[in-house]
Amino acid sequence: MATFLFFGRLNDFLARDQRGQIITVHFRERQSVKHLAESLGVPHPEIGQVQVNGQDDLDIHLGRLAAYLRMLGFDCLYETTYDDSKLAEITQQEGRILLSRDRRLLMRKSVADGYCLRSLDSLEQLSEVVQRFDLAHHVIPFHRCLRCNHLLEPIRKEVVLDRLEPLTKKYFDEFHICPGCGQIYWKGSHYEQMQKIVREITS
Numbered sequence: 001m002a003t004f005l006f007f008g009r010l011n012d013f014l015a016r017d018q019r020g021q022i023i024t025v026h027f028r029e030r031q032s033v034k035h036l037a038e039s040l041g042v043p044h045p046e047i048g049q050v051q052v053n054g055q056d057d058l059d060i061h062l063g064r065l066a067a068y069l070r071m072l073g074f075d076c077l078y079e080t081t082y083d084d085s086k087l088a089e090i091t092q093q094e095g096r097i098l099l100s101r102d103r104r105l106l107m108r109k110s111v112a113d114g115y116c117l118r119s120l121d122s123l124e125q126l127s128e129v130v131q132r133f134d135l136a137h138h139v140i141p142f143h144r145c146l147r148c149n150h151l152l153e154p155i156r157k158e159v160v161l162d163r164l165e166p167l168t169k170k171y172f173d174e175f176h177i178c179p180g181c182g183q184i185y186w187k188g189s190h191y192e193q194m195q196k197i198v199r200e201i202t203s
């Protein structure tokens, strides 16, 4: 079961009695947020941002894999607004490896280097990519922004003090900031979970 609440103009697409309301959707098998939102009538390109359980969710397509790759330090472009030809073009221009679950996209002539992800699970996908391209020895974790791919820079605590939650202020002294999106990073509870993933992937 999932509950949805749509904001602003997205309500235009809903049945009249569902607008501005919390909508409960029941489903049996694993479903994507995209599919469920579209089952209510909201086309996915209309949706600018999705929050799942109060957190930004990047996982509509392969966003979570992108965040994991960045966590390991790999330069990873992730853009949901590009169409197939644009993706193929950028792959070629920037000498990137195209990761996709779309076989037809990977069959395009301009895609020189790519990989078709087998799993639907983002951690398994990460493991697939690391093995396929033999990346385990090239991992430099926690120096790239998970959101926007920029390299992080250290920042003094005093400078970001007013942006920190009370407990973060109390227990942490070392901070990094993303010059791209302004996100602040510190070695909090997420860090331990991520360290575990890094250990498993590189072992």
Ligand SMILES: [Zn+2]
Pocket (backbone or CB within 6 Å): 145, 146, 147, 148, 149, 150, 178, 179, 180, 181, 182, 183
């Ligand atoms: Zn960033």
